[in-house]
Amino acid sequence: MTALALIGALILLTLVGPLVSPNGFDHLDWSHVAAAPGFAQSHWFGTDRLGRDLFVRTLQGARVSLAVGLTATAISVGVGVLYGSVCGYFGGRVDQIMMRIIEILSGLPLIFFVIFLTVIVGRSVFLLFAAIGAVGWLTMARIVRGQTLSIRQKEFIEAAISSGATAPRIIFKHIVPNVIGPVIVYATLTIPQVILFESFLSFLGLGVQEPRASLGTLIAEGAAEMQAAVWMLLIPGALLTLLLLCLNIVGDGLRDALDEPDRAG
Amino acid sequence: MRWMSLTVPVDHAISAPPCLQVEALSVRFGGGAREIAAVKEVSLRIGAGECLGIVGESGSGKTQLFTAIMGLLPQTARTTGSVRFKGGEMLGMSPTDLNRLRGREISMVFQDPMTSLTPHLRIGTQLTEVLMLHARMDAAAARQRALQMLERVQITRAGQRMHQYPHELSGGMRQRVMIAMACLCNPSLLIADEPTTALDTTVQAQVLLLLQSMRRELGTAMALITHDFALLAGLADHVLVMYAGRVVEAACAADLFDAPLHPYSAGLLACVPRWSQARASRLPSIAGQPPDPREPEAGCAFAPRCTRAQALCSQQRPELRLHSSSRRVACHYPHDHG
Amino acid sequence: MIRYFASRLAWGLPTLFVILTVTFFLIRIAPGGPFDEEQTLPAQIKRNLDAAYGLDQPLWVQYGRYLRGVAHGDFGPSFKYKDFTVTELISQGLPVSATLGSLAMALALIIGVLIGILAALRHQRWGDQAVMAAAVIGITVPSFVLLPFLALIFGVYLRWLPVAGWEPGSARHYVLPVIALTLPPLAFISRLTRASMLEVLRSPYIRTARAKGLPERIILWRHALRPALVPVAGFLAPAVAAIMTGSLVVESISGLPGIGRYLVQGALNRDYTLVMGMVVVYSALLIAMGLLVDLLYAWLDPRIRFQT
Numbered sequence: 001m002t003a004l005a006l007i008g009a010l011i012l013l014t015l016v017g018p019l020v021s022p023n024g025f026d027h028l029d030w031s032h033v034a035a036a037p038g039f040a041q042s043h044w045f046g047t048d049r050l051g052r053d054l055f056v057r058t059l060q061g062a063r064v065s066l067a068v069g070l071t072a073t074a075i076s077v078g079v080g081v082l083y084g085s086v087c088g089y090f091g092g093r094v095d096q097i098m099m100r101i102i103e104i105l106s107g108l109p110l111i112f113f114v115i116f117l118t119v120i121v122g123r124s125v126f127l128l129f130a131a132i133g134a135v136g137w138l139t140m141a142r143i144v145r146g147q148t149l150s151i152r153q154k155e156f157i158e159a160a161i162s163s164g165a166t167a168p169r170i171i172f173k174h175i176v177p178n179v180i181g182p183v184i185v186y187a188t189l190t191i192p193q194v195i196l197f198e199s200f201l202s203f204l205g206l207g208v209q210e211p212r213a214s215l216g217t218l219i220a221e222g223a224a225e226m227q228a229a230v231w232m233l234l235i236p237g238a239l240l241t242l243l244l245l246c247l248n249i250v251g252d253g254l255r256d257a258l259d260e261p262d263r264a265g
Numbered sequence: 266m267r268w269m270s271l272t273v274p275v276d277h278a279i280s281a282p283p284c285l286q287v288e289a290l291s292v293r294f295g296g297g298a299r300e301i302a303a304v305k306e307v308s309l310r311i312g313a314g315e316c317l318g319i320v321g322e323s324g325s326g327k328t329q330l331f332t333a334i335m336g337l338l339p340q341t342a343r344t345t346g347s348v349r350f351k352g353g354e355m356l357g358m359s360p361t362d363l364n365r366l367r368g369r370e371i372s373m374v375f376q377d378p379m380t381s382l383t384p385h386l387r388i389g390t391q392l393t394e395v396l397m398l399h400a401r402m403d404a405a406a407a408r409q410r411a412l413q414m415l416e417r418v419q420i421t422r423a424g425q426r427m428h429q430y431p432h433e434l435s436g437g438m439r440q441r442v443m444i445a446m447a448c449l450c451n452p453s454l455l456i457a458d459e460p461t462t463a464l465d466t467t468v469q470a471q472v473l474l475l476l477q478s479m480r481r482e483l484g485t486a487m488a489l490i491t492h493d494f495a496l497l498a499g500l501a502d503h504v505l506v507m508y509a510g511r512v513v514e515a516a517c518a519a520d521l522f523d524a525p526l527h528p529y530s531a532g533l534l535a536c537v538p539r540w541s542q543a544r545a546s547r548l549p550s551i552a553g554q555p556p557d558p559r560e561p562e563a564g565c566a567f568a569p570r571c572t573r574a575q576a577l578c579s580q581q582r583p584e585l586r587l588h589s590s591s592r593r594v595a596c597h598y599p600h601d602h603g
Numbered sequence: 604m605i606r607y608f609a610s611r612l613a614w615g616l617p618t619l620f621v622i623l624t625v626t627f628f629l630i631r632i633a634p635g636g637p638f639d640e641e642q643t644l645p646a647q648i649k650r651n652l653d654a655a656y657g658l659d660q661p662l663w664v665q666y667g668r669y670l671r672g673v674a675h676g677d678f679g680p681s682f683k684y685k686d687f688t689v690t691e692l693i694s695q696g697l698p699v700s701a702t703l704g705s706l707a708m709a710l711a712l713i714i715g716v717l718i719g720i721l722a723a724l725r726h727q728r729w730g731d732q733a734v735m736a737a738a739v740i741g742i743t744v745p746s747f748v749l750l751p752f753l754a755l756i757f758g759v760y761l762r763w764l765p766v767a768g769w770e771p772g773s774a775r776h777y778v779l780p781v782i783a784l785t786l787p788p789l790a791f792i793s794r795l796t797r798a799s800m801l802e803v804l805r806s807p808y809i810r811t812a813r814a815k816g817l818p819e820r821i822i823l824w825r826h827a828l829r830p831a832l833v834p835v836a837g838f839l840a841p842a843v844a845a846i847m848t849g850s851l852v853v854e855s856i857s858g859l860p861g862i863g864r865y866l867v868q869g870a871l872n873r874d875y876t877l878v879m880g881m882v883v884v885y886s887a888l889l890i891a892m893g894l895l896v897d898l899l900y901a902w903l904d905p906r907i908r909f910q911t
Contacts, residue, residue: 103614111844111848111851112866112881112882112885112886113882115851115866115867115870115878115882116626116629116870116878116879116882117629118870119630119869119870119873119874119875119878120629120630192743196745199745199747200745200747200848200852203747203852204851204852204855204867204870204871205867205871206867206870206871216747219747219748219751220747222751223747223750223751223856226751226754226755226759227755227759227766230755233751233752233755234752237748237751237752240745240748241740241743241744241745241748244743244744244745245739245740245743248739248742248743249739
């Protein structure tokens with residue numbers, strides 16, 4: 001519960017924070033270069049080497065991270081649910097071939113593949129979304145397939161088939177609504193993974209590009225300056241860790257809550 | 266089933282010195298308002314070489330009772346009372362001393378042979394480790410003895426079985442292995458907890474016969490825990506009937522089978538199918554459910570399901586008291602067979 | 604057992620081949636060549652460069668040559684480190700990365716399992732709860748936050764260890780990178796071990812072992828440990844992947860000259876052949892580790908050996 005409240009507070013902060021601060025995210029304040037945090041001036045989290053305000057940049061970065069996390073998760077949910085429900089619904093040969101594809105794909109070292117893609121296509125935020133979405137949907141598809149297989153045995157599917165409903169209709173009207181629970185749980189657990197992945201790529205310089213910031217690029221800058229300006233590392237690092245921690249705790253909590261009826265029954 | 270055809274063994278309990286003596290044993294889990302009393306003030310006595318049957322529905326506390334006696338309950342359980350094995354107090358014994366008894370003097374066969382053997386260890390290893398520990402045998406001698414014991418419980422190709430893993434054996438075979446394992450050190454007391462429940466009917470009979478012959482041969486005392494009266498016939502000398510954590514009737518087997526005093530015992534006996542019954546007639550069963558162990562006790566725990574219950578039954582709990590020379594019953598209105 | 608191994612192997616090789624093929628053709632399909640960014644290059648020199656690297660030949664000829672090269676351990680010349688072949692760069696970097704990775708893996712496994720067992724044995728006492736709370740944080744903190752933080756404390760403030768950099772044969776430079784790489788999987792493994800050990804200790808066969816009068820020591824090591832490790836073995840493949848991934852940032856931050864750093868540099872420089880070679884090497888490593896993990900699995904649980 002505390003974790004959930006903290007996430008809400010963080011999201012609110014990333015939305016409202018930059019509006020409250022008098023500084024822009026790419027405004028260079030040459031009178032305060034690499035200034036320490038404090039409330040004496042308007043740079044509450046200090047500034048970086050170029051005099052950009054870290055309060056705004058950190059929140060902006062967190063906003064980017066959250067946006068990437070949510071969007072990429074949404075993509076992976078969409079693809080995974082569709083793929084998995086089709087697998088589970090049709091079964092047989094279709095299922096076999098589609099699951100083989102998943103097996104081969106999950107054998108691939110996807111992070112290296114994404115890095116490889118950045119070399120070919122060049123670095124873009126769009127690629128980032130696509131690549132991360134591509135990583136997430138495999139597990140999602142597996143989970144949905146398993147659920148679909150068991151739901152398919154239920155009477156109401158038989159009833160729908162015998163009343164002449166088409167396959168797409170059955171999948172969207174009857175199967176998808178019934179796998180929502182596990183999908184939500186897994187999606188919450190995917191968001192922190194995605195955020196971690198994004199900051200990881202950005203940290204390496206392969207993700208979000210200047211002058212935009214994400215938590216990953218800020219940590220990279222901070223790590224480079226840590227001997228002179230500790231706060232440049234600590235603030236985005238702490239924020240990222242806090243965000244991941246809260247998301248993981250919420251995801252775990254949701255999973256346990258959903259598992260409980262099974263155990264009791 | 267078979268019990269009608271077998272002769273009832275003679276009662277020799279009075280002459281035999283006690284092997285296990287349990288006094289007012291209680292087992293409680295949890296604390297405060299959520300406390301659950303699984304076993305309540307149970308006393309029992311098993312003479313040397315004697316077989317005691319313990320009967321009750323699942324949840325009656327019969328398994329918890331013997332798990333407590335063996336000191337196998339989780340740390341969250343609180344056990345009070347007294348458990349004397351050959352005169353020595355077992356409750357509160359140090360783990361080292363307890364381990365000197367377990368597997369050597371007292372051994373136990375569990376209900377589910379499918380999960381009661383360690384899956385990644387060969388049958389041979391699981392057998393010989395007992396001997397190497399308790400009898401201080403070397404590996405070769407232990408192997409020899411384990412082989413003998415496997416043959417003794419009628420396991421074919423015993424030498425080959427020693428090298429196999431539990432999952433390669435059938436359920437009946439595994440239960441034989443469990444029995445062989447329990448008998449390796451010639452224990453004075455063998456506790457068999459529903460040893461046949463998880464097995465096919467044909468295999469059940471074989472396992473029971475095996476237990477019986479092992480007992481005769483080794484002179485081992487036995488506690489046979491079951492929910493099925495029929496199994497006890499021909500095996501048990503004495504029988505305890507348990508309900509909701511308490512002993513409701515204790516008698517020698519013959520008396521109990523002939524004339525159950527407690528309505529619950531009578532009900533259980535009526536559940537045993539017999540050839541004499543018309544085939545079409547429904548099997549009798551006891552209506553209702555055992556009480557929730559979290560509910561406080563008021564009156565007789567069986568009263569809500571009892572056909573003989575009267576006003577007194579739901580107000581005052583009947584004590585277990587002497588009914589006739591060797592029988593005890595906890596009931597205000599026992600069956601009268603006079 | 605051999606059949607089991609063969610069936611696993613039969614999965615790995617095609618996967619590797621697919622990776623090789625896909626990476627090769629993706630690069631050729633992609634717009635632009637490796638020398639595009641050097642805009643001042645006259646057309647003739649660019650043609651000569653293309654000819655020198657064989658880029659002017661038909662695609663399938665290039666593909667065939669590349670495959671042949673890889674089979675002989677030759678990944679072609681690096682486009683950016685002009686004096687080196689990719690194979691030379693890999694053989695330089697691999698020992699460093701292998702040392703780093705295997706140390707991290709071994710430490711994470713040994714310490715993680717030990718902590719997990721201890722926590723399970725002290726179940727619901729404060730030691731258990733403290734360790735598990737720490738583990739949640741350990742799992743969460745990314746290595747690229749952890750390493751600079753460690754470098755700050757032990758390098759900058761305490762001056763016990765070098766902040767970054769590398770000298771041949773120096774163990775001190777490995778300490779912080781190894782710790783940063785070890786902690787996340789260590790935390791996860793300890794949680795996993797604790798959970799599965801608790802479950803195993805409640806299982807019927809452990810009750811049987813207790814009823815046999817076996818001392819706790821034997822019950823733990825002989826009867827409980829192996830089944831409790833099965834979920835841990837299941838995590839090994841992801842752990843290897845996580846450590847490899849982590850080594851990219853850790854090598855980049857600490858300046859250890861491993862293949863991870865080359866991969867990142869290659870990606871930033873758009874050095875096609877280098878990145879391609881690295882991806883192939885990493886994939887091969889991952890697949891090989893996957894095979895090892897499968898074997899370990901089969902040892903832990905005899906039931907798996909008899910399935911194919």
